[in-house]
Amino acid sequence: MSALPPIRPDLRLSDGYHSPQVEAEVRLNTNESPFHPPDAWRRELLDALAEVSFHRYPDRPATELRAAIAALHGVTADEVFCANGSNEVLQCLLLAYGGPQRRAVVFEPTYALHSHISRVTGTDVVQGSRDDHFRIDPADAAALLAAEQPDVTFLCSPNNPTGQSEPRATVLVVLDAAPGLVVVDEAYGQFSSWSALELRGTAHPGLVVTRTFSKTWAMAGARLGYLVADPAVVQACEAVVLPYHLSAQTQLAGLLALRHTADMEARVALISEERGRVAAALGELSVESWPSDANFILFRPTSKNADEVWRSLLVHSVLIRNCAGWEGLPGCLRVTIGRPDENDRFLTALKESL
Ligand SMILES: *Cc1c(COP(=O)(O)O)cnc(C)c1O
Numbered sequence: 001m002s003a004l005p006p007i008r009p010d011l012r013l014s015d016g017y018h019s020p021q022v023e024a025e026v027r028l029n030t031n032e033s034p035f036h037p038p039d040a041w042r043r044e045l046l047d048a049l050a051e052v053s054f055h056r057y058p059d060r061p062a063t064e065l066r067a068a069i070a071a072l073h074g075v076t077a078d079e080v081f082c083a084n085g086s087n088e089v090l091q092c093l094l095l096a097y098g099g100p101q102r103r104a105v106v107f108e109p110t111y112a113l114h115s116h117i118s119r120v121t122g123t124d125v126v127q128g129s130r131d132d133h134f135r136i137d138p139a140d141a142a143a144l145l146a147a148e149q150p151d152v153t154f155l156c157s158p159n160n161p162t163g164q165s166e167p168r169a170t171v172l173v174v175l176d177a178a179p180g181l182v183v184v185d186e187a188y189g190q191f192s193s194w195s196a197l198e199l200r201g202t203a204h205p206g207l208v209v210t211r212t213f214s215k216t217w218a219m220a221g222a223r224l225g226y227l228v229a230d231p232a233v234v235q236a237c238e239a240v241v242l243p244y245h246l247s248a249q250t251q252l253a254g255l256l257a258l259r260h261t262a263d264m265e266a267r268v269a270l271i272s273e274e275r276g277r278v279a280a281a282l283g284e285l286s287v288e289s290w291p292s293d294a295n296f297i298l299f300r301p302t303s304k305n306a307d308e309v310w311r312s313l314l315v316h317s318v319l320i321r322n323c324a325g326w327e328g329l330p331g332c333l334r335v336t337i338g339r340p341d342e343n344d345r346f347l348t349a350l351k352e353s354l
Contacts, residue, residue, distance in 0.1 A: 011120065024319035026342045031160065031188075031296050033218035034271075034338040038263045044256045049249060058248040061238075065251045068258045069226055073197060078231040081238065082246055082254070086187060086212040086225030089237070091117050093208065093227070096236035097152050097181050098123030105150040105178075107136050109162060109328040111185060114154040126150060130328070134162035134290065138173040145177040153178040156185040158192050161323055161334045163292030165192040168199070175204045181233070183208045188294035190216040190268045197228060205230050213254060215295060216268050222253040271295050275337045281347050286354055296336045298323070301354060306331040309353045316349035 036042075066077040073080075083089045094117055098104055103124040106114045115125045128144045130136055136155075145153060153174060157166040166184075175182050184196040186209055196209050208229040214220040224246075227233070257264075275292060282289045282299055289299035301309045306324040310333055313320060321334040335346060 010122070022314065022319055024314060025317040026338065026345045027319050028336040028338050028342060028346060029319045029321045029334075030220075031215055031294070031336045032220045033215060033267060033295075034336075034342060035218050035267050037218045037257065038260050041256055041260050041263075044259070045249075045253055048252045048256065052248045052252070054248070057244045058246060058251060060244055062246050062251050065246075065255045066226075068255055069228075072258060072261070073228055075200070075228055076231075078234060079228055080226055081229070081234040082224065082226040082251075083237075083241065084223040084225075084245060084250065085214060086185065086210045086227075087113055087117065088223075088241075088245070089210050089225045089227050090114065090183070090185070091121065092237040092241050093181065093183060093233075094118055094121040094123055094152065095240040096233075102151040103148060104152040104154060105145060105148055106154045107141070109134070109323075109326060110154070110156045111160045111187075112326075114156070114183075114185070118152070123152070130162075134159065134164065136166065136170050136174075138170050141170070142173055142177040145174065145179070149179050151180040153180065153182045154185065155182065155196075156187075157196060158188045158292070158294040160187065160294065161296070161321070161326075161329070161332075162298050163290055163294050163296060165194065165293040168194060171196055171199060175199065175207060178206065181206045181208055183210060185210050187212045187215055190264070191272060191295055192293045200228070205232075208233055213257060217257050217264055218267060219253060219257060222250060224250055224254045271337050274340060274343055277340075278335070278337060278343050278347065282350075285351065287350075296321075296334050298329075298332055298334050300331045300333070304354055306333055309333065309350070312353035313346070313349050316345070316352065318346050318349045320346070 062082050066080045069080045070077045098121050100122045103126055104118040105126045105128055107128040107130055118125045126148045155166050189195050200207055208227050210227045212225040286303040287299045287301050289297055310322040323329040323332040323334050
């Protein structure tokens, strides 16, 4: 008699990655854009979809999309690799450069998917730490990298969920000390005052910068992300990714979005302004909060239990992210910056919940 076989034993302890989706009128829990992409983009996409030969496979190397992304960053198309969200980009990097007997370094607390995808691909994970202000100490990082000799080192700038960009000096120290790839996840890069893309060049061939259309481009539903790196890294990703992984509609969505860069920048400016307003309002309440270079703010209620505050906000139909149970973030909550009216609802509900 046959029975369901067990899954890989090293996966059994993990319950995957998910953000609890609870019904709420104001959803400020997953760092998405609160705005739709431009109406013109939607019309152009619908028109373009009408012309797609859906009985044929899509353009496998996504030639036009890669050329357009390359032009955006002033690089060449062979330095760009696209996939279904930057998470698939990270998975390709780990399939190519991680795996059994290889290791990745992450600096906790940081984006949970870096260690999760590492483990799923059989890559050992070594956890570095941050100080009380969630900063990486460059000397500690250099010592850790020298001792562990990782194949892949992850940085996240601005760091999710703590909010701040890594200083250029820290990234430079890591680039000098890391023997393998250094992946700088810039999912929130457009909110930051600097990009690790500025450090690309022959001195740092192992530097990989990842970006996504899910946040600043307001296209989380389209599933598109990319990396900019040495052409050898792009070729390595192409060697492990499934054939025709990027659908015709995804390629078009990205290509057409790049015609609306000014709209994206206007959304980023508006959200940055709102972030300043929310941060100032938090400063008046009994919470500790951390500076943010992204579209979210991490804070910790000082007068009340975080779980209670989170539940009370939900009673007001405001959903934020409860990070209180995450390692290194005791009592912390993370709020995504929304539209001005949503931020008002959040602040009013928070005042009543504290
Ligand atoms: C949201 C986020 C992503 C986005 O992943 P996609 O697969 O592109 O949607 C990547 N990295 C970080 C740090 C994020 O917060």
